[in-house]
Amino acid sequence: MKAVRYHKYGDESVMALETVERPTTDEDDVLVEIEAIGVNPVDAKLREGALPQKQPLPQTMGTDLAGRVVSVGGNVDSFDLDDRVYGTGFGWGDSGTYAEFAAVPADRLAALPDGVTFTDAAASALVGATAWQTLINQGNLTVGDACVIHGGTGGVGHIAVQIAVAAGCHVVATARGGEPIETVEQFGAVGVDYRSNSLGEDLQDALGGRAADVVLETNADANLAADLRVVGRDSTIAVIGTGGSVVLSATEALDAMLDRVDLRFSSIMSSSNIHRRALTRLATLLDAGDVSPIVAKSYPLEDAESALAHAQAANVIGKVVIDV
Numbered sequence: 001m002k003a004v005r006y007h008k009y010g011d012e013s014v015m016a017l018e019t020v021e022r023p024t025t026d027e028d029d030v031l032v033e034i035e036a037i038g039v040n041p042v043d044a045k046l047r048e049g050a051l052p053q054k055q056p057l058p059q060t061m062g063t064d065l066a067g068r069v070v071s072v073g074g075n076v077d078s079f080d081l082d083d084r085v086y087g088t089g090f091g092w093g094d095s096g097t098y099a100e101f102a103a104v105p106a107d108r109l110a111a112l113p114d115g116v117t118f119t120d121a122a123a124s125a126l127v128g129a130t131a132w133q134t135l136i137n138q139g140n141l142t143v144g145d146a147c148v149i150h151g152g153t154g155g156v157g158h159i160a161v162q163i164a165v166a167a168g169c170h171v172v173a174t175a176r177g178g179e180p181i182e183t184v185e186q187f188g189a190v191g192v193d194y195r196s197n198s199l200g201e202d203l204q205d206a207l208g209g210r211a212a213d214v215v216l217e218t219n220a221d222a223n224l225a226a227d228l229r230v231v232g233r234d235s236t237i238a239v240i241g242t243g244g245s246v247v248l249s250a251t252e253a254l255d256a257m258l259d260r261v262d263l264r265f266s267s268i269m270s271s272s273n274i275h276r277r278a279l280t281r282l283a284t285l286l287d288a289g290d291v292s293p294i295v296a297k298s299y300p301l302e303d304a305e306s307a308l309a310h311a312q313a314a315n316v317i318g319k320v321v322i323d324v
């Protein structure tokens with residue numbers, strides 16, 4: 001089969017399309033014939049060896065997949081041959097997904113309804129699991145809550161906005177002005193330009209005088225001070241990304257403590273069951289059309305390098321996908 005692999009850590013020059021043996025399944029695995037792959041900036045960080053979790057080498061690129069089950073391990077009773085599935089969290093030392101087939105643990109896959117395309121499923125996997133776990137599992141987002149979602153047209157943000165709107169929340173989403181703001185407003189959010197010099201006030205206005213119950217923060221270095229201005233008592237600020245050091249003044253830290261703000265640095269590297277539950281519920285929203293990923297562009301496997309460069313570029317609305 002074809003697979004995009006690297007034999008040493010490094011920049012894009014270390015990844016290459018190779019012909020390799022099809023992976024074999026352990027007892028707890030299924031072999032998936034991959035139809036589409038979500039492309040994530042973290043794929044490059046793994047390849048660069050920039051994360052604490054180092055990969056055994058050689059390694060196949062990629063964390064997300066959507067496809068069909070073609071072989072089932074002896075301990076697996078949750079999937080049958082030809083089932084449609086999607087999943088995330090692969091390629092961390094096991095089968096990566098920039099390939100025609102991957103042997104992956106069954107408990108990190110969710111069933112995919114017939115009404116959801118493989119491309120949409122792949123576009124939603126890691127970003128959807130992140131959005132779901134951050135808002136629902138960690139933020140306890142509840143119908144009627146007010147929430148702020150930063151990076152509202154990014155991979156995570158554009159799915160998070162739609163989940164929160166579908167949950168019946170008052171959603172404020174930041175984005176670059178113009179088309180990105182129009183995009184989040186089409187989803188049903190109130191858009192705020194993250195480049196504003198008065199971000200805190202703009203968020204307060206967009207919240208209509210309410211305090212935010214949950215904030216999903218993608219750029220903590222730039223936005224955390226504004227977040228702390230707009231959250232209420234017993235709220236959650238879940239930081240999933242930052243462009244640099246995050247600094248809190250003593251007053252901000254004390255106010256946050258007194259208001260019992262749950263300020264957390266959040267990772268979706270959690271248990272398989274949580275992944276699966278999140279992806280299963282997300283699949284229902286995808287099937288109902290309540291969440292519709294935006295596919296900025298899809299590339300062939302042969303052009304994985306361009307796909308990853310596109311996913312890492314600024315000003316992308318939605319997700320980049322590889323269609324196999």
Ligand SMILES: NC(=O)c1ccc[n+]([C@@H]2O[C@H](COP(=O)([O-])OP(=O)(O)OC[C@H]3O[C@@H](n4cnc5c(N)ncnc54)[C@H](OP(=O)(O)O)[C@@H]3O)[C@@H](O)[C@H]2O)c1
Nearest residue numbers: 130151153154155156194219222240241266267268314315
């Ligand atoms: N913790 C976890 O488990 C986890 C999981 C997935 C992702 N992440 C991290 O979460 C972050 C977002 O991931 P992603 O896949 O959604 O990335 P992405 O697709 O690149 O989206 C990032 C978005 O942030 C916007 N943005 C840039 N500067 C901003 C600012 N100062 N304030 C608000 N928004 C700003 C960008 O807008 P423009 O490009 O239009 O300027 C873009 O829409 C990344 O740092 C990623 O590494 C963490």
